[in-house]
Amino acid sequence: MLPEDYTKFDITFKMIILGHHGVGKTCLTKQAIRNTFDEAYNSTIGFEFVNFNVKLDDKVVKLQIWDTCGQEIYRSLISGFYKNAALAVLVYAIDSKESFTNLDVWLKDIKLQSNPDIKIFLVGNKTDLEDQRVVNFEEAKKYANENDFDYVIETSAKTGFNAKEVFIQAAKVLYLEHLKYTNKANLSSTKYNLNTNAKIDK
Numbered sequence: 615m616l617p618e619d620y621t622k623f624d625i626t627f628k629m630i631i632l633g634h635h636g637v638g639k640t641c642l643t644k645q646a647i648r649n650t651f652d653e654a655y656n657s658t659i660g661f662e663f664v665n666f667n668v669k670l671d672d673k674v675v676k677l678q679i680w681d682t683c684g685q686e687i688y689r690s691l692i693s694g695f696y697k698n699a700a701l702a703v704l705v706y707a708i709d710s711k712e713s714f715t716n717l718d719v720w721l722k723d724i725k726l727q728s729n730p731d732i733k734i735f736l737v738g739n740k741t742d743l744e745d746q747r748v749v750n751f752e753e754a755k756k757y758a759n760e761n762d763f764d765y766v767i768e769t770s771a772k773t774g775f776n777a778k779e780v781f782i783q784a785a786k787v788l789y790l791e792h793l794k795y796t797n798k799a800n801l802s803s804t805k806y807n808l809n810t811n812a813k814i815d816k
C-alpha cells in the first residue's frame with residue numbers, strides 16, 4: 615500500500631461504497647486508508663471522495679473511492695455517482711437486519727444505473743459487535759452467490775479487521791480485469807493471491 619496522496623499511478627479505477635445509513639461506510643474507508651476510527655456518527659452529506667493507492671507487480675493502481683451517504687433523502691443524488699464506476703462495495707452491518715434486507719434496494723439501483731460489467735463486493739461490517747450479531751456470514755455468502763457478487767467478506771472498521779483487505783482485493787480484481795481486457799498477461803487469479811476463502815467461486 616502507498617500513501618493516500620501518492621501522485622504517480624499507472625492505472626486508476628472508480629469505486630463506490632453504498633449501503634444503509636450508519637453501517638460504517640465512511641469509517642471503513644478511513645480505517646483502511648488512514649488507520650483511524652471515530653466513534654461519533656457524522657452522516658455523510660452527498661458524498662466524499664478519497665484515494666487508495668497500491669502497488670501490484672510493478673504498477674501503481676489508484677482507486678478513486680466515492681463514499682456515498684446512506685440516508686434515503688439523498689438517494690436521488692447518488693444516482694449520478696454510478697457513472698463510470700468499475701466496482702461497487704455494498705455494505706451492511708452484522709448487527710442490523712434492516713441493513714441486510716435493504717441490500718436488495720441498493721442492488722437494484724446498481725443494476726439499473728451502472729455499467730453492466732461492474733464488479734460488486736458484499737461487506738458485512740462491525741464484526742467487533744459479535745454479541746449483537748443478527749446476520750451470520752453463511753447467510754451473507756448465500757445472498758452474494760445468489761446475486762452474482764464477485765467477493766464477500768466481513769470487516770470491523772473499529773478494530774481494523776479486514777478493512778484494508780476490501781480495498782486490496784478490489785484493486786486486484788480490477789487490475790486482473792484490466793489485464794484480461796488488454797490481453798497482456800497470464801490471467802490466473804492465483805497469481806495475485808486472491809483470498810479464496812472469501813472469493814465466490816463462479
Ligand code: GTP
Nearest residue numbers: 635636637638639640641653657658684740771772
Ligand atoms: P452514512 O454516511 O449516514 O451513510 O453512514 P456510514 O455508513 O458512512 O456510517 P459511519 O461510517 O458514519 O458510521 C456510523 C456509526 O457506526 C459511527 O458511530 C461509527 O463509529 C460506527 N461504526 C462504524 N463502523 C463500526 C464498526 O466496525 N464497529 C462499531 N462498533 N461501530 C462502527
